[in-house]
Amino acid sequence: MQSLQAICETPESLFEHSDEELLHLVHKEFPEELDPLQRADSIRDGPWTPPNTPSPSYILYKKDYDEVSRTLLGVLALRWIHTGQYEAFIASQPADAKLTRASFDWIRAFYAQIISDRTSLFTLITLIIIHDLGKDPKMASDCRAQTGEDISTLNHDAILLEACKASLVPKLALLPDEDRVDALRGIELGATFNFGQLAQAENVPASLTGLYKMRGHNRSFKLHFMKQLLKVAGAAGHMDWSCARNLIQPIFDSYRNVYDACEGIIAGTLxxxxxxxxxxxxxxxxxxxxxxxxxxxxxxxxxxxxxxxxxxxxxxxxxxxxxxxxxxxxxxxxxxxxxxxxxxxxxxxxxxxxxxxxxxxxxxxxxxxxxxxxxxxxxxxxxxxxxxxxxxxxxxxxxxxxxxxxxxxxxxxxxxxxxxxxxxxxxxxxxxxxxxx
Structure with a gap:
């Protein structure tokens, strides 16, 4: 069987696979990145009724792991976007807040801009998979063993950056040079600036100064933003993996506002x-x-x-x-x-x-x-x-x-x-x- 990286060069052939085949392809490529997510803690929003189908993590491990399912639902959401499966994307979203067709089309058009070359799709999937590695408590201890610095009190995005600097995320080294640089630039931005934190006004204006470093690096910024949209799409994947339940219209609107704000700051108009x-x-x-x-x-x-x-x-x-x-x-x-x-x-x-x-x-x-x-x-x-x-x-x-x-x-x-x-x-x-x- 071809590697995931090779298949990603022709996206249509990747998304011809069934959901289960796609998940196994991803796990075969990223076992050292997915397995640690079994140790990650998560927060649930009270009682819920799960779908009557096995979760993405259960398909791979015969057991439910919240962060694994959340991450993998982001990959499945990517399939729905690529193939234009709007109804699948919004299936069980609340009726009064469903993502509109126009917003779904905006996401599809944005995604199409990003995967215009042979390597971008695999780079995007890599970013989805490694995004939450900092939530694995062992990542901070591994960094300390290698560098002597205790980073356990940092947020998980900052821990991921330090792990990348310490060469503890080997999949990044396998990316082509331009893709690796663009990926790292986005990870560096994410250590101090988070799109979701701005959408929710959780951070402060000083946290946005990292956007200045994105000037002249449009591809890197767009990859980073698309990855973030897919993480939002998968954010409820530990409770409902039947659709992109979390990327509803009000949340998408807030992220569009954030995107416009970031574009203005990067361009120097804001x-x-x-x-x-x-x-x-x-x-x-x-x-x-x-x-x-x-x-x-x-x-x-x-x-x-x-x-x-x-x-x-x-x-x-x-x-x-x-x-x-x-x-x-x-x-x-x-x-x-x-x-x-x-x-x-x-x-x-x-x-x-x-x-x-x-x-x-x-x-x-x-x-x-x-x-x-x-x-x-x-x-x-x-x-x-x-x-x-x-x-x-x-x-x-x-x-x-x-x-x-x-x-x-x-x-x-x-x-x-x-x-x-x-x-x-x-x-x-x-x-x-x-x-x-």
Whole structure:
């Protein structure tokens, strides 16, 4: 049987294979990249009913592994895009939020631009497969054994970059020179800038400065963005592998906004602050069209802060916006003022900004105003913790992942959200030390 890399040179022949054959081809090419994902932790969004077909990971391992299934669903989504299977792509997406045919066609056209040569498809699949390797706890320990540096506190994108630098991702070395350079450039960007984090206003303007390095490297940027769309398409693959359940229209719209912001920053027509605010403004316009009040993102700091929270909570409907408004107004004035200040920091050495990683996941689990108020108070503590003892810190990452797993998902929190008042602020990690705002 031909290798996956050879088959990818004629994409039509690759996608003629059945789903099961395609998955086995991928595993045969990437066993050292897929097998470690069995160790990766994941978060589930409460009870769900899985499809009555075996998951992608079960097809390969006779056992369900969340991160393996999520990764492989991204490959299956690639097939649906390539072959124009719109109905398969949206099969069980919620009816009121399904990706439109026009948006699906935009993705197909964008994808067609990328695979215009013989090597790009294999490079794209490689990027999908290795994207979450940093979630394997052994990756950080392997890096430490090789380099002597402890990188276990870094986010998984930064861990992947360090692993690539340490030659611990051997599949990259097999790519043609141009493809390898483009792939690494995207991985380097991803270590400090994440499309999803901008779509959800989780990061800060300083995090976007890495986009400057994409000037003159259009192919690398497009490969990186396409990979990210496919990761979103597969993000619910541990619970529903029947379609690209997570890439619904509201999420696609947010990623299109991010793409436009990035293009403007790379082209020099937008600053990192104005590019960031483009994302916030478009979310405000979406809500305004549903008779939610007008938010003056560029002129009123409190409106801008609240719009960041609405983006973090993936708020796209009027009733959700009113819930957040109610929680915002219920806050004590000093807490609200702390949030306004923290959510408007761009990130610079004199005033480092905090990135509350996993806050969108946490907010997505809360639908009650009282619980939301408690989370806003806790977020105020996180955002005001800007001291890490590093004078060159520009962006400080404080991940609420442990809080999410140990507190928010507990019955105690459901019964009494105020228990968050007793939870310590997460440890800070310096994410960025240089930025040109």
């Amino acid at each position: 600053t990192v602050r104005s590019g960031y605010d483009l994302v916030l403004t478009r979310r405000a316009e979406l809500l305004r069209d549903q008779n939610v009040r007008v938010y003056h993102v560029e002129d009123v700091l409190e409106d801008r802060a609240l719009m960041r929270l609405l983006c973090m909570g993936n708020v796209t409907m009027a009733d959700e916006a009113f819930l957040y408004e109610g929680a915002w107004q219920a806050l004590e004035d000093p807490i609200r003022e702390t949030l306004v200040r923290g959510l408007n920091l761009d990130g610079k050495r004199s005033e480092p900004a905090v990135q509350p990683t996993y806050m969108p996941v946490l907010l997505g689990l809360v639908k009650d105003e009282n619980a939301l108020v408690c989370i806003f108070r806790y977020l105020a503590q996180i955002l005001s913790a800007t001291e890490v003892g590093d004078p060159v810190a520009v962006v400080i990452e404080r991940s609420v992942y442990t809080v999410l797993k140990q507190v928010i998902e507990s019955n105690e929190f459901k019964n009494d959200p105020s228990i968050l008042e007793m939870v310590d602020v997460p440890a800070g990690v310096v994410l960025l030390t240089t930025a040109s705002l």
